[in-house]
Amino acid sequence: MQELIAKANVLLEALPWIKRFYGATIVIKYGGNAMVEEKLKESFAKDIILMKYIGLNPVVVHGGGPQIGRMLKAIGKDSHFVQGMRVTDRETMDIVEMVLGGQVNKEIVNNINRHGGRAVGLTGKDGNLIVARKMEMTQVNPDTLTPEIIDIGHVGEVETVNPDIIDSLEQNNFIPVIAPIGVGLNGETYNINADLVAGRIAGALRAEKLILLTDVEGVKGKDEKLISTIDVDRVPDLINDGTITGGMIPKVNCCVDAVSEGVHKAHIIDGRMVHACLLEIFTDKGVGTAVARFD
Numbered sequence: 001m002q003e004l005i006a007k008a009n010v011l012l013e014a015l016p017w018i019k020r021f022y023g024a025t026i027v028i029k030y031g032g033n034a035m036v037e038e039k040l041k042e043s044f045a046k047d048i049i050l051m052k053y054i055g056l057n058p059v060v061v062h063g064g065g066p067q068i069g070r071m072l073k074a075i076g077k078d079s080h081f082v083q084g085m086r087v088t089d090r091e092t093m094d095i096v097e098m099v100l101g102g103q104v105n106k107e108i109v110n111n112i113n114r115h116g117g118r119a120v121g122l123t124g125k126d127g128n129l130i131v132a133r134k135m136e137m138t139q140v141n142p143d144t145l146t147p148e149i150i151d152i153g154h155v156g157e158v159e160t161v162n163p164d165i166i167d168s169l170e171q172n173n174f175i176p177v178i179a180p181i182g183v184g185l186n187g188e189t190y191n192i193n194a195d196l197v198a199g200r201i202a203g204a205l206r207a208e209k210l211i212l213l214t215d216v217e218g219v220k221g222k223d224e225k226l227i228s229t230i231d232v233d234r235v236p237d238l239i240n241d242g243t244i245t246g247g248m249i250p251k252v253n254c255c256v257d258a259v260s261e262g263v264h265k266a267h268i269i270d271g272r273m274v275h276a277c278l279l280e281i282f283t284d285k286g287v288g289t290a291v292a293r294f295d
């Protein structure tokens, strides 16, 4: 009996959040372990389907860096990154488009659909969803100590997001699953970091939440303890004092940008945890790190 009441209480804890987020758009950046381990893949698919059935509008943007790396290795090419961006020559661009837009995207779509959802896969080319331009990259020359523009090939940054295709899929109760490939004004193909795409899509859709799944608990302080909330104004200090480094810098910056574009809260959460998305959205405490304007 006690066990049954405890179950009912768990459901009731979700009620205020279900009411609050009914009809809201939640953009989820899916990547890392959550996209590799069978148990996590299944739990992610079920979380997304449950969200949809109770009236939220989940939009999935996925990564696939490790999968691209493996395919490149298979054809004898090494992966090179500059400031977290993959150096993308013509041949690499073809592989990126094939792996992200084909293999990875369709596996996620298939996973959601076989668990009872209705997912549709897109790249930024579909309906001109993500119009991109070539990313300008500068790097300090170690000999002259002056900043220089370097060419990292077909790497893009988002110029505009045209959400019409997402709106029409949502109206028909489909779940959009988006690969981070952009299209230039002259039809060029661009490889874009998936966190950046998720942030801009969340901004364009005025999403309630942006959730970035990663392979750590969230943002940690210098004492290695999880920081559960960060005000957007505190982010530059945490970067400048070396608390946030490496791959976490673009993630928090993308959260800050999304919040400044009108997203209510951005979350960096542990995708290694089963049902991480549900726990974040439907429990009082949430999980991971929330980045927002807290005042």
Ligand SMILES: Nc1ncnc2c1ncn2[C@@H]1O[C@H](COP(=O)(O)OP(=O)(O)O)[C@@H](O)[C@H]1O
Pocket: 031, 032, 213, 214, 215, 216, 218, 219, 220, 221, 243, 244, 245, 246, 247, 248, 249
């Ligand atoms: N303050 C911090 N808190 C948590 N992780 C941090 C922090 N600073 C740097 N990191 C690093 O950022 C990494 C997450 O970025 P990244 O590996 O690019 O993620 P993903 O592959 O999920 O996109 C963590 O594994 C960790 O090594």
Ligand SMILES: CC(=O)N[C@@H](CCC(=O)OP(=O)(O)O)C(=O)O
Pocket: 031, 032, 062, 063, 064, 065, 066, 068, 084, 085, 086, 096, 155, 156, 180, 191, 192, 193, 194, 195
């Ligand atoms: C320009 C750039 O670096 N693009 C990424 C796109 C995939 C991605 O972002 O995947 P993760 O989220 O798994 O890292 C890449 O080629 O790896």
